[in-house]
Ligand SMILES: [Zn+2]
């Protein structure tokens with residue numbers, strides 16, 4: 001795990017930023033997704049794919065030492081057209097060249113270029129979200145150094161509930177970008193639990209997970 005390449009860790013930070021700003025109950029956000037190109041008819045890898053019912057956004061991370069040039073932009077535009085995305089965002093560690101900026105002017109409000117350096121990326125995540133739920137994975141947070149090593153960031157999905165006798169039990173689910181560990185947050189108990197361990201804060205969280213596993217929610 002210590003040898004995770006820097007570009008991959010940067011991608012985790014960017015994924016966390018966009019997950020947290022785009023996530024809603026109606027939105028699907030996939031990291032390292034694959035979709036089939038309409039023209040190329042082959043599978044295209046997308047760093048972050050954000051999908052609503054009728055709207056598809058693709059986000060690409062560029063961990064480059066130099067500003068992204070026009071060539072880099074054109075390869076993104078090629079993919080943008082191929083997968084028929086509605087909106088595209090290119091995130092670059094060291095910004096964009098002048099010509100790269102000019103190159104996207106034709107796409108006006110459909111392509112956005114965002115310069116996010118490492119410091120800003122690191123400062124973007126909170127240790128707490130939703131008031132009390134941690135953003136960092138318990139399963140793999142043992143040895144990260146803030147600013148140089150990215151911890152296991154949790155991508156939370158909210159909006160889950162279970163009704164028992166007229167009372168709503170609210171849950172959030174998360175998956176760690178680094179180790180893939182899944183955790184459940186029970187709002188009623190205020191407890192975060194590792195899903196794989198079969199330990200439950202209350203009977204409702206157990207019941208909720210059973211329903212979730214059987215896809216009957
Ligand atoms: Zn983890």
Ligand SMILES: [Zn+2]
Nearest residue numbers: 186189201202
């Ligand atoms: Zn509970």
